Amino acid sequence: MRYFGTYQLLRLAGKSERSMAWLVAPREGRDLLLVLPRTQPAGLLALERWTETVQRASRLQHPNLAVAVDIGVQDGWPYVAYELADSAPLSERLGSQGLPPSECASVLVQLLCGLAFAHQSGVAHQDPQGFVALVDDHGRVRLAGLEVASAFDAEAPTLATQRAAAQRDVLAAGLLLHQALSGQAALDEADTGRVIERLPPLGRDFVRLPWSTANLIPEPLRAIVNRATDRQERQRYRTARTLSRALEGWIEAESGGGGALALLSDRLRAAGVLPAQPGAAGRLNRLGAMERQRTNEIAEVALQDLALAFELLRAVNTAHVRGVQVSGSGPVLTLRRAIAMLGIDGVRRAATALRPWPGPLADDAATDLLQLIARVKRAGRVAAALRPAGYDAEVVMLIAMLQNLGRLVLHYHFPEEAQQVRRLMQPAPGAERDDPGMNEQAASFAVLGIDVESLGHAVARHWGLDDTVLHMIRRVPLETPVRHADGDNELLRQVASAGNEVVDLLDAGAPLPLPVLQRVAQRYGRALGLSAKSLQEAIDESQRPAGRAAAPRGDASRNTAGAAS
Numbered sequence: 001m002r003y004f005g006t007y008q009l010l011r012l013a014g015k016s017e018r019s020m021a022w023l024v025a026p027r028e029g030r031d032l033l034l035v036l037p038r039t040q041p042a043g044l045l046a047l048e049r050w051t052e053t054v055q056r057a058s059r060l061q062h063p064n065l066a067v068a069v070d071i072g073v074q075d076g077w078p079y080v081a082y083e084l085a086d087s088a089p090l091s092e093r094l095g096s097q098g099l100p101p102s103e104c105a106s107v108l109v110q111l112l113c114g115l116a117f118a119h120q121s122g123v124a125h126q127d128p129q130g131f132v133a134l135v136d137d138h139g140r141v142r143l144a145g146l147e148v149a150s151a152f153d154a155e156a157p158t159l160a161t162q163r164a165a166a167q168r169d170v171l172a173a174g175l176l177l178h179q180a181l182s183g184q185a186a187l188d189e190a191d192t193g194r195v196i197e198r199l200p201p202l203g204r205d206f207v208r209l210p211w212s213t214a215n216l217i218p219e220p221l222r223a224i225v226n227r228a229t230d231r232q233e234r235q236r237y238r239t240a241r242t243l244s245r246a247l248e249g250w251i252e253a254e255s256g257g258g259g260a261l262a263l264l265s266d267r268l269r270a271a272g273v274l275p276a277q278p279g280a281a282g283r284l285n286r287l288g289a290m291e292r293q294r295t296n297e298i299a300e301v302a303l304q305d306l307a308l309a310f311e312l313l314r315a316v317n318t319a320h321v322r323g324v325q326v327s328g329s330g331p332v333l334t335l336r337r338a339i340a341m342l343g344i345d346g347v348r349r350a351a352t353a354l355r356p357w358p359g360p361l362a363d364d365a366a367t368d369l370l371q372l373i374a375r376v377k378r379a380g381r382v383a384a385a386l387r388p389a390g391y392d393a394e395v396v397m398l399i400a401m402l403q404n405l406g407r408l409v410l411h412y413h414f415p416e417e418a419q420q421v422r423r424l425m426q427p428a429p430g431a432e433r434d435d436p437g438m439n440e441q442a443a444s445f446a447v448l449g450i451d452v453e454s455l456g457h458a459v460a461r462h463w464g465l466d467d468t469v470l471h472m473i474r475r476v477p478l479e480t481p482v483r484h485a486d487g488d489n490e491l492l493r494q495v496a497s498a499g500n501e502v503v504d505l506l507d508a509g510a511p512l513p514l515p516v517l518q519r520v521a522q523r524y525g526r527a528l529g530l531s532a533k534s535l536q537e538a539i540d541e542s543q544r545p546a547g548r549a550a551a552p553r554g555d556a557s558r559n560t561a562g563a564a565s
Contacts, residue, residue, distance in 0.1 A: 005074040007034060007081070013089050014131025016191040018149035021089070021131045024081070032069065032081045033089070035132060035145040039152075040076050046152035050078055057123045057146035064114030066134055066144035082144040086137050090180065091130030091190070097214035098183030101221055102254065103139065105247045108177045110141035112247070115169055116240035118146055122157070124165035126150050128172040129192055130179065170240050171196055174228025175207070181225060182213050199231070206231035220250050223438075223445035227424070232435060235424055242420065242447070249449030261458035263450075267413040273314070273459060274307035274412055275359035276351070277373065283308070284351050290344065298347065299335035299394065306373050306401065306408070311350045312338040313398070317464040331469050334394045365415035372411050375503055376404040378542050383499025385538035386530065389552045391492070400496035402473040406456030410444070420447045439478075475500060482527045491528070498524045502535060529553075 002009040007024035013033065014021050022034045041047040051071065058068040058080070070081035090107065098104065111133055115125060125132075127149035134142045157165075172192040179185050186195050186207040198205040207229040209222055217225075224246045230236050237243040252262050283301055290298050302308050316338040317331050332338050339347055358366035380397035387396045411418045424443035428435035437443075444452040457470055465473075472489055476482055476497040485491035498520065505516055517532040524530045534553060 004034065004077075004079075005072075007032070014091050014129060014190075016127055016129050016149075016193050018127040018193055019129070019132070019145060021129075021145070023084070031084050033066075033084055033132075033134065033144055034079050034081050035148045036077055036079045037149055037152075041078065041152040047073065047078060050150065050152050053147045053150050054078070054080060057118070060118055060121055060123060060146070062114055062117040064110045064141055064143060065118065065146065066142040080145065080148055082134070082142075084134065087134035087140075087142065088136075089131040090133035090135050090141075090176070093135055094130065094180055094183065096183045099180050100215055101181065101217055102251065104177065104180045105221065105251050106139055107133075107135060107141050107180065108173065109244050109247045109251070111143055111176070112170075112173055112240040112244035114141070114143040115166075115173060116244060119162075119166040119169070119240060122162055123147060124150075124162065125169045125172075126165060127193060128169055128176060130176055130190070133176065166240070167236075167238060168196060170237050170243055171199075171229070173240065173243065174225065174237065177225050178207060178209060178229055181215070181217055181221070182209055184210070186229065199229070201233060218250075218254070220253070220445040220449055220451070221247075223442050224250065224449060227446035232428060234428070235438075245417070246447055246449045250445075251449070253450040253454065261462055263448075264409065264413060264455065264458060268459070268462075271359045271413065272307070272353075272355045273310055274354075274408060275357045275361075276307050276354035277305045277370075278357050280305060280308075280351065280354065280357065284348065287344065287348055287351060295336045295339045298339050298344065302335050302339070302347065303394075303397075305351075305354075306376065307354050308347075308351050309335060309398070309401075310405075311354060312342065312347065313465075314463040315346065315350055316341050331465050333398055333469065334392065335398070336394065359412065361412065361415060365411070365418075368415070368418065369408070369411045372404075372407060375507055376401050376408065378506075379404065379496075379500045379503040381499075381542035381544075382502050382538045383496045385541035385553075386498055386528070386534070387495050387552050388491070388528070391488075391495075391552065393552070396492060396495055396499075399472050399492055400499045402456070402460065403475050403496050403500055404456070405459055405473065406452040406454065409455045409459055410448075410452050414448070417447045421452070472496070482524050484527050494524065494527055498528065498530065499538070502539065506539070 004022070004024065006027055010023040010025055010031065012020065013023050015038065018038055020036055020038055023031055024034045025031050037050070041050055054071055058071060066082040068080050069083055072079060093099075099107065115128070118125065123146055125143065125146050127145065128143070132143060132145040134144055175186050175192045175195050187198060187205055189195050195207065197203060199207065208226050209217060224243070227235060228237055228243055237246070249263060283305055286301055287298065290301070302312060312335055313332065332341070342350070358369065361369060380400045383400035384393040384397045387393065410421070421440065421443045424438045424446060425440060427437045438446065441451045441453075444450065453474060456473065460470055460473060468489055472493040474493070476494060482494060485494055501520055505520070514532060517535045521530050521532045521535055
């Protein structure tokens with residue numbers, strides 16, 4: 001038998017370049033985990049600094065932080081002892097197949113919650129490893145070893161050094177997530193610290209999840225893990241909280257307990273889907289004076305405020321209204337019909353119920369949302385100008401705008417996450433070809449754990465829109481060829497998607513060069529009969545003053561209405 005002071009050494013739980021952990025048995029009581037630095041402090045002053053740092057860290061109390069039961073020194077080696085109870089190190093629970101994705105995400109969320117609490121308290125772990133993450137039989141996680149691996153001769157930490165240590169902790173947690181999912185240590189190296197030394201900016205290696213794993217890894221979770229260890233520092237998670245939120249979003253969406261709507265339900269009740277746009281009071285006064293006006297004139301006023309337009313659609317598509325007033329007639333997709341059903345008093349009530357601009361948003365986030373709303377409206381106008389003759393301009397416009405519902409909800413309810421998504425989509429400065437940035441879906445997976453479109457669909461389904469409309473408001477994926485539409489609904493979807501793609505390209509830089517328009521025309525040309533010229537005309541038409549009807553392409557005498565009214 002080997003002893004370390006009064007502790008009997010049972011076996012080595014794990015070691016890295018910075019720390020090591022032993023399972024030990026005290027003379028009385030249950031087994032403990034002993035965590036030590038790999039090097040001894042050089043002198044009494046260094047030992048005092050280490051002791052002060054670790055004692056300060058041990059005073060933190062959080063459900064996901066292990067409680068230190070003994071801090072001491074034996075034969076010049078400082079140590080911290082933690083109760084094991086029915087827990088075992090994560091490294092011992094991982095087999096060659098790794099953990100199932102849901103279990104793995106739950107474990108890492110708890111570990112990250114403990115890390116985030118420590119970081120907010122000015123404490124870093126310094127060496128997150130699988131052997132200091134204690135997991136019990138119920139899946140509860142406690143992180144041991146806070147500051148045990150801290151440098152002995154370090155001066156008082158500055159904000160910069162604290163931030164750097166916290167970011168290193170988050171990167172190490174991402175490597176643990178990689179290993180727990182795949183069952184393989186990144187770069188075949190179990191020591192997260194050594195792997196970090198081999199990643200940019202310190203090294204040239206990169207880490208990505210293998211495609212062949214024992215457990216099928218869903219694409220959103222794969223995006224989260226790969227972002228956590230991305231070769232570009234700027235793309236990685238900067239805090240434990242942001243990585244935790246992404247994993248929590250994925251867990252929520254996968255749990256079957258409401259999916260994406262579960263992320264939004266409380267926010268929707270508190271702040272609505274969107275706030276009334278600036279100038280709401282003036283629009284409300286105009287609506288009050290339009291008692292005898294035609295519904296299309298009232299609709300033009302309502303369309304000026306995207307929040308009001310969406311609120312009217314929600315109001316007439318609820319199960320109650322549809323069951324009582326429009327039973328069997330399908331969803332309502334024009335404001336004219338919504339206004340006819342609700343009456344001018346109903347429109348005024350809807351406008352009054354909206355949250356005043358800018359809701360809970362700060363100034364910068366409100367500016368971003370206002371710019372997005374302007375782009376969404378323009379996409380609606382471009383799509384309306386692209387519609388074939390005989391199709392209702394307002395239906396096309398609203399479908400195009402609803403195809404952006406997820407983006408709008410993201411910017412209003414998750415402004416910080418929206419900034420992250422936008423940053424991840426940006427190419428690396430000076431390296432656009434080598435690192436063009438993520439597409440929107442991958443970026444939203446990496447930030448929220450779900451894609452932006454799913455947020456919009458969750459809201460639209462909550463409104464009562466049926467599967468036909470939910471399909472129409474899903475954009476044609478950029479990687480999917482556009483084929484000839486097999487009906488009015490698919491044609492409306494394609495026209496709305498084309499309008500949105502044009503405006504997305506406009507947002508990237510205007511004016512659009514002819515080759516870019518030609519690529520869009522080639523993509524939609526066979527299905528919709530579009531050309532670069534017709535796209536340019538639609539762009540020009542979208543700049544018309546508000547209130548003028550967009551002229552359709554082709555013979556205006558054609559009398560074909562869309563399937564939805």
